[in-house]
Amino acid sequence: MSFFVAQNIIKNYANHRALDDVSIEIPEGSIYGLLGPNGAGKTSLIRIINQITGPDSGELFFKGRKLEPADMNRIGYLPEERGLYKKMKVGEQAVYLARLKGVSRHDAIQQLKAWFEKFGIEAWWERKVEELSKGMAQKVQFITTVLHEPEMLIFDEPFSGFDPINVELLKKEILELRKKGTTIIFSTHNMSSVEEICSHIALINKSQKIIEGPINQIRNKYANNTYKLTCRYNSEFHPEAVVGEEFEVLSQQVQDGQHEIILQRLVPCPTNTLLGRLLDKTDIIAYQKIIPGMNDIFIKLVKEGNFSVND
Amino acid sequence: MNKTLIIIGREFSTRVRKKSFLVLTLVVPILLVGFYAFLMWMLLKDDSQERQIAVINQSEIAQPFERINNNTFTYADTVITEFSAPGFLKAHDYYAVITIPSDVMERPDVSIFSFSQVPMELKNEIAAQLRKKIEDLKRAAIIDESQVPDLEEKLNATQTPVLVRTLKISDTGEAKESSSEIASIIGLVSGMIIYFFIFMYASQVMKGVIEEKTNRIIEVLVSSVKPFQFLLGKIIGVAAVGLLQFMIWVVFGAFLIFLMQAFSPIDMEALRAAGSMSGDLQNIAGGGNLSSEQLEIIQKVAQTIDPIFILTFLGAFLFYFIGGYLLYASLFAAIGAAVDNETDSQQFLTPLSIILVVGLYIGFAAMKSPESPLVFWSSLIPFTSPIVMLVRIPFGVPGWEIITSMALLVAFFIFFTWLSGKIYRVGILMYGKKVTWKELYKWLKY
Numbered sequence: 001m002s003f004f005v006a007q008n009i010i011k012n013y014a015n016h017r018a019l020d021d022v023s024i025e026i027p028e029g030s031i032y033g034l035l036g037p038n039g040a041g042k043t044s045l046i047r048i049i050n051q052i053t054g055p056d057s058g059e060l061f062f063k064g065r066k067l068e069p070a071d072m073n074r075i076g077y078l079p080e081e082r083g084l085y086k087k088m089k090v091g092e093q094a095v096y097l098a099r100l101k102g103v104s105r106h107d108a109i110q111q112l113k114a115w116f117e118k119f120g121i122e123a124w125w126e127r128k129v130e131e132l133s134k135g136m137a138q139k140v141q142f143i144t145t146v147l148h149e150p151e152m153l154i155f156d157e158p159f160s161g162f163d164p165i166n167v168e169l170l171k172k173e174i175l176e177l178r179k180k181g182t183t184i185i186f187s188t189h190n191m192s193s194v195e196e197i198c199s200h201i202a203l204i205n206k207s208q209k210i211i212e213g214p215i216n217q218i219r220n221k222y223a224n225n226t227y228k229l230t231c232r233y234n235s236e237f238h239p240e241a242v243v244g245e246e247f248e249v250l251s252q253q254v255q256d257g258q259h260e261i262i263l264q265r266l267v268p269c270p271t272n273t274l275l276g277r278l279l280d281k282t283d284i285i286a287y288q289k290i291i292p293g294m295n296d297i298f299i300k301l302v303k304e305g306n307f308s309v310n311d
Numbered sequence: 312m313n314k315t316l317i318i319i320g321r322e323f324s325t326r327v328r329k330k331s332f333l334v335l336t337l338v339v340p341i342l343l344v345g346f347y348a349f350l351m352w353m354l355l356k357d358d359s360q361e362r363q364i365a366v367i368n369q370s371e372i373a374q375p376f377e378r379i380n381n382n383t384f385t386y387a388d389t390v391i392t393e394f395s396a397p398g399f400l401k402a403h404d405y406y407a408v409i410t411i412p413s414d415v416m417e418r419p420d421v422s423i424f425s426f427s428q429v430p431m432e433l434k435n436e437i438a439a440q441l442r443k444k445i446e447d448l449k450r451a452a453i454i455d456e457s458q459v460p461d462l463e464e465k466l467n468a469t470q471t472p473v474l475v476r477t478l479k480i481s482d483t484g485e486a487k488e489s490s491s492e493i494a495s496i497i498g499l500v501s502g503m504i505i506y507f508f509i510f511m512y513a514s515q516v517m518k519g520v521i522e523e524k525t526n527r528i529i530e531v532l533v534s535s536v537k538p539f540q541f542l543l544g545k546i547i548g549v550a551a552v553g554l555l556q557f558m559i560w561v562v563f564g565a566f567l568i569f570l571m572q573a574f575s576p577i578d579m580e581a582l583r584a585a586g587s588m589s590g591d592l593q594n595i596a597g598g599g600n601l602s603s604e605q606l607e608i609i610q611k612v613a614q615t616i617d618p619i620f621i622l623t624f625l626g627a628f629l630f631y632f633i634g635g636y637l638l639y640a641s642l643f644a645a646i647g648a649a650v651d652n653e654t655d656s657q658q659f660l661t662p663l664s665i666i667l668v669v670g671l672y673i674g675f676a677a678m679k680s681p682e683s684p685l686v687f688w689s690s691l692i693p694f695t696s697p698i699v700m701l702v703r704i705p706f707g708v709p710g711w712e713i714i715t716s717m718a719l720l721v722a723f724f725i726f727f728t729w730l731s732g733k734i735y736r737v738g739i740l741m742y743g744k745k746v747t748w749k750e751l752y753k754w755l756k757y
Contacts, residue, residue, distance in 0.1 A: 014750075014753045047740070050534040051534070052530070052533045052534055052538075052740070053736075053740070069537065072534065072535055072536070073535075075534070077530075077531065077534040079527065079530040079531060079534075081527040081530065081742070082527060082531075083525075083526035083527030083528040083530075083531075084526065084528055085325075085522075085523075085526065085528060086526065087325070088325060096317070096321050097531065097532075097535070099317050100314055100317060100318075100532065100535035100536055101535050102314075141531075144531075145531075
């Protein structure tokens with residue numbers, strides 16, 4: 001079931017169209033990566049999902065019914081540009097933000113204490129935000145984002161400004177939240193973290209959605225029939241002569257006495273046929289299909305510009 | 312609505328707990344009262360300097376001067392001119408020397424020579440004593456000559472202090488005593504309080520909005536509450552701070568005045584000072600000490616302000632106090648949302664400040680001519696009405712004018728808050744862009 005649906009969203013600003021008929025479907029319990037270059041319209045879409053601004057046209061559905069203002073309390077949002085009141089004390093501020101999300105003062109204090117303990121930052125409660133380092137403040141902000149136990153969380157570039165240790169801590173927390181059933185929207189430029197934690201993605205470019213779906217499906221789709229063969233053989237062996245006319249050798253290199261050969265399959269041909277041709281000439285170590293990384297797919301799609309895929 | 316309350320709570324409590332609030336709230340009244348007391352003391356303190364003043368008396372008046380504070384007079388028998396005066400003063404170590412010519416009765420022209428500037432008060436007192444002596448002598452001579460029995464008593468009886476009361480009459484012929492001086496002072500002071508309140512607290516709203524925008528916390532906040540709801544909470548929260556501060560000032564001020572009256576004799580003097588501020592009282596008091604008769608007059612003036620007037624005036628004051636603030640606060644908030652930092656706010660703030668200052672000046676003008684067309688129109692137009700109307704009210708304003716002015720203020724407040732809300736909604740999420748008036752206009756259509 002789709003947890004959150006945005007249908008045919010159009011958003012115009014004075015001089016340009018920020019979102020042009022964008023539809024996305026976010027499955028329940030997924031970590032949904034919202035990708036796209038700067039200025040593509042991600043932030044506009046996130047703000048519409050958060051009900052910070054309204055779309056010019058299009059509809060939004062939350063758990064199968066229309067999105068309502070009261071749903072604000074069920075969504076948690078960590079914006080890319082983060083900030084807290086500098087002069088306010090950490091604890092007091094966190095309680096305030098939690099209360100604005102509909103948590104009672106009493107519950108807020110209890111849960112905050114638990115979170116502060118978990119992150120080992122109990123000593124910060126009475127300190128002013130301006131006394132904290134940037135990374136410390138980000139931790140506090142992360143806690144205030146998830147404190148009201150939202151059913152859906154929206155993270156915009158959550159890892160920027162954190163050191164690697166805290167990035168790991170945060171990833172762990174995000175995966176933990178997913179395990180508890182929280183649906184997570186995750187907007188980032190960091191493709192390796194997308195591959196690591198996202199289950200679904202959508203790519204937005206130039207105000208339009210270019211592609212959407214489960215991440216594995218998308219990566220497989222963009223696998224362009226290239227294979228990597230790792231093997232050992234004597235120097236008289238010429239792969240071009242052996243692989244047959246169905247395959248073309250793109251490159252080969254020797255590393256630690258092992259040969260790595262990149263093959264492009266030109267026409268359909270069973271893998272076993274190829275391996276049969278190679279078996280008596282070489283010592284095969286590995287043969288695998290090359291699945292492109294999200295980074296390659298991202299660059300390829302964005303460069304292709306308005307190229308649109310609908311399926 | 313519950314969320315608005317939470318916002319009001321934060322805006323209120325963070326501001327009230329600030330040191331600057333405490334300082335401003337407690338120190339300002341102390342400073343004001345202290346300044347007032349100092350002024351009084353300066354004006355009324357006795358001249359304690361000890362001075363020896365020589366008098367060269369060539370006239371028939373015996374002993375023209377008596378001791379004035381610590382100034383003592385010594386009579387000498389010599390002739391002094393401008394040229395010999397310095398030598399004389401040095402030789403005898405006198406502070407000053409007064410020469411009274413022999414024909415002083417006909418030509419009352421007296422010179423005081425001194426190396427220093429003779430204080431005004433001393434000079435006036437010398438003149439007053441001499442005048443009294445000359446007048447008494449002349450009077451005694453006339454009484455002697457005329458041979459009319461009891462002439463002295465009869466002449467004394469001709470002295471008549473005149474009290475002019477201004478009576479304002481209504482259409483029904485009902486006459487009310489009124490005091491235009493006191494009325495206009497009350498009106499103007501209230502107008503000025505409103506002016507300062509608007510400036511102080513509306514710009515606090517603006518600062519708050521800019522702070523939230525530059526902090527980027529606003530994006531989190533508006534994902535929890537609607538921007539308009541948030542803005543409303545902020546404006547009300549700050550207003551509550553202002554009202555609290557004002558209330559403390561009133562109570563504190565009343566307490567201090569009470570203290571002063573209880574422990575210091577200054578109150579009589581203060582009344583005299585108050586009398587000299589409004590012209591006619593000074594004439595009655597004649598510069599001398601207050602008699603019970605004169606006290607009665609002052610009390611009468613105080614009574615001219617009847618309780619019904621005080622209640623209406625207080626009501627109007629509160630209405631314009633809050634209404635004026637709300638109108639300007641929403642506009643200031645829109646400005647705060649449109650800019651990235653306080654320095655950029657100037658271009659939008661200037662027109663508003665000019666309107667406010669013009670309002671204050673029209674308020675001054677209204678004191679002199681409460682019926683002029685400029686004053687009339689600016690007491691109806693909401694941007695200036697909170698100040699100008701308050702100055703006008705003590706002079707008597709027809710009910711329909713007050714109602715129109717108030718209704719317009721409410722209408723403008725609703726309209727401009729709606730307008731500001733639109734600008735606010737767009738502005739808080741716009742970063743790093745220098746905004747022009749044209750752009751603000753576009754935002755209205757988003």
